[in-house]
Amino acid sequence: MSAEPGTVRPGGRTARVRTAVLRAAGDVLAERGFAHLDLADVARRAEVGKTTVYRRWGSVTGLVADLLADMAEQSLPREETGSVLGDLRANASLVRWTLADARQGALFRAVIAAATCDERTAQALRRFYEVRVAEWAPCVEQGVARGELPPGTDAKAVVRAVSAPLYYELLTTGTAPDTPAAERAAQAAYAAAVAGVYVS
Incomplete structure (x- = not known):
């Protein structure tokens, strides 16, 4: 079975083309x-051949899927305090900072909007969040092991x-959440976890 368009990650010129195209695609989404x-517009912005873009990604949704995969890979690792x-x-x-960023916040709004009417984009967005949630889950697991949270x-x-209320604020108000909102989200999730709300 052949790989999904845009998912092969060789080095050299191909990697540079991928980087340029994904950057251009993100710019268009944000703008x-x-x-x-x-x-065709993405190819022009990235200064690569249109044929290359069509051959590698095949469709707009293929390009968005690869962009989200790249964003998940490039996101900052978890911080253990x-x-x-x-x-x-x-x-x-980190979530607040991402949503407040002029480019990233606009990009996420565009992708979330697209995911409501395009199943492939929705699947790519779900994969993005699966990667990011899995990155941070060990922090909670370690808290359980330390006895801070219930088994x-x-x-x-x-x-x-933690992230749900921050995204909800962005989507319902059009305004990125501020630092107090991030603190409330963390405190609320922690209090609920301590109370056993998330015990399966």
């Missing part, structure tokens, strides 16, 4: 939204509980 994402609350605060701070706590559910 104009999913509806205006066009492979020695306590569950500290780790959840670090996670909330059986669903680590991934706790991590999702």
Whole structure:
């Protein structure tokens, strides 16, 4: 079976082309939204051949899927502070920073909007969050091992509980969450976890 378009990651010129194309695609999404994402325009912006883009990614949704995979890989690793609350605060701070960033925040809004009407984009977005949640889940698991949280706590559910209100604020108000919002999200998820809300 052949690989999905855009998922082969050799080095050299091919890697440089991929980097340039994904950067251009992200720029278009942030500036104009999913509806205006066009492979020919992306090729022009990336200064690569249109045929190369069509052959490698095949479609706009293939390009978005690869962009999300790349973003998941490039996201900052988890920060371990020695306590569950500290780790959840670090996670909330990273999510807040991402959503407040002029390019990243606009890009996420565009991709989330596209995911509501395009199944392949929705699948790619789910994979992105699976990677990011799995990156931070060990912080909660370590908290369980230290006795900070009840045994059986669903680590991934706790991590999702931190970011959910921050994304909701962005999507419902159009305004990126601020630092107090990130602190509230971390505190609320932690309090719920301590109370056993996330015990499976």
